[in-house]
Amino acid sequence: MMDVDKVLAAAAAGREASRARWFELLRIPSVSAQPAHAGDCRRAAEWVRAQLAGMGFLAQVRETGGHPVVVAQHPGPTGTGPHLLYYGHYDVQPPEPLELWSSPPFEPVMTEGPNGPRVVARGAVDDKGQTMTWLEALRFWHETAGGPPCRVSVLIEGEEEVGSKNLAAFLETHAEELRADVAVVSDTNQWDAATPAISTRLRGMLYTQIDIRAANKDLHSGLFGGSALNPINLLTRILGELKDEAGVIQIPGFYDDVPELPAALAAQWNALGFDERAFLGGVGLSEPAGEMGRGALERLWARPTADVNGIWGGYTGEGSKTVIPAEAHAKVSFRLVPGTSPTKVLAGLRDFIVARLPEDARVSIQVFSMSEGIKVPADSPYVEAAKGALAATFGRAPVLMGCGGSIPVVSSMKQILGLDSLLVGFGLEDDQVHSPNEKFDLACFEKGIDSHIRLLDALSRIQPR
Structure with missing residues (x-):
């Protein structure tokens, strides 16, 4: 088994190259909702395919009724660990209104923020930046150990921002090829800039x-x-x-x-100390709305x-x-x-x-x-492995949290492939997802890479049932 510290050292030495590759992908205006960018969506798919092929994956661009998907397979070491399916999406939201951007939306720029440097661009976090965290982790496993420590499949689509309207049919057609032990998804948030999180439920x-x-x-x-x-x-x-x-x-x-909401879960969420007024104050509001008599996180997550x-x-x-x-x-x-x-x-x-x-x-x-909404078993061995990987990277235990958003493919993978998803994300509340000046903190990007390097090692040690 490869010493994971050697892989982490390679990632630390390759920070500038990781950032350059991330910027390359961000410069492709792969807006799935706008027909004028259909060619850019295909270009983004081809870019991702080439990256995976360079890491030793059998990688292909596959057609759907809309924008193409990228499917890639790596056998990993024979008979080692579970089969992982990594999911991401290369498409992004339209950048309009353009006049509200501080810089061109498809020309990534580094600016300074409260948590240090940040990258501003459409797709910086959703989901190109987050997808790149695990793509780069796979790259450093390839460069250091010759490949990932277990069998890995990859599915990267181009229609998540328009409802993944052709993905369910693709999953049904290719179910046997894509069946795995667990799916790994990075399209969610940390609890805060210093605290990692695992999302155990989606609306x-x-x-x-x-x-x-x-x-x-x-x-x-x-x-x-x-x-x-x-x-x-x-x-x-x-x-x-x-x-x-x-x-x-x-x-x-x-x-x-x-x-x-079960009383024990309500107590766990209350103990997180969520400040709803501060949460709303960041977007110019002062008074909570929604169902009266319900707690803030209950209204947001449950x-x-x-x-x-x-x-x-x-x-x-x-x-x-x-x-x-x-x-x-x-x-x-x-x-x-x-x-x-x-x-x-x-x-x-x-x-x-x-x-x-x-x-x-x-x-x-x-x-x-x-x-449909999704609940992930919080006591699964995959969640336990993620807890350890995140704690080792951030120096503190992750929060098990809900997510008020929706990721349609998570529901589809559960219904069609029978897969639970491990939802480990590195975004922050202030990333301005879907808004002008979307950003991703550089520290979140780099800790995301390191977390996924450790997560691959931890997951590969699990013996699938």
Whole structure:
């Protein structure tokens, strides 16, 4: 077995080269949501494939119904340890609004922050930077020991930022090839800049667009006002009834499958000392919202939500235009806890809206993404291995935390491949993910590499069942 300290020493000596490779990937504008960047998405996939091939992996770019995925395999030492499946994504969010960036979004720059140097670029942390932490760990195992210490497969997709809409079909088609003992994912956060974390639960997602139509054309509000149905008025009234004054969602049956937080877990989360007012103060807010009577971390990690993400209709240009619009539209999303069916929530939402429609209104609901929430067994040997690797890197034990966000592929890998995921991430709250001036602290990037080097060593010592 290779001495892990030699691999760590190689990583320490190769910091500048690691950073240069990270910057190369960040310069590729692989925006999956914009057709104009389809070629850039493929270029990013080819770049990743070439990196893996250079580490001794059998690596291929595979086609899907959309942007391609990268699949790579390394046998590792014969008969040693479990089979690991590493997952990441090379696609990024659109950078707009461009005028709010302090530097060009696809030209990474190093700036100084409260925790030392940081890199600012679209994808710096989500997920190019985080994916590079384990890619670089694999690289230094290759350079030092000739390869990883156990069998490793890699799956890197290009559509995570648009809901991984073609990945489930790919997993089903290639299930036997991708089946492993555990998946390793770095797309989550640390607890804080000095404290690592393992995420043991994710919320699921239902993302919809609600379209309400009435008259067959926009109408003059002077001629028809007071007689004709206004879809914007109707839609806003319905959306306003989604929650009561205590923040409780009013869709019948919505909470049927939402469990109460176990007392022991509630006590564990309370002991973390989360400062919600400071958390909100960082984004210019002062008062908590959401379900009254629930703790802050319970609301963020273990309770479902309903949010209007956008609303439009009628005239929205400069000046005035007195119309009663024919249509009104809203994007509405639900974060769902483990055990809640997004299909059941969708049916409840449809019934909730239809029950409030007058005779002349028609509704259609588009679904952009659906995924179930996930709980990871906190007592698994893989979590225990991660605890040790993170503690050795950071000098303190990791926090076992929840995550209010959603990673659709984690749900898909559980349902299709039967895999639990080890969610070890190195982002921070202030990374401005999906916003202008996204960043990743250099210390987080480098500790991420070292953590993954140690994690590979620790995982390779587990005997799979």
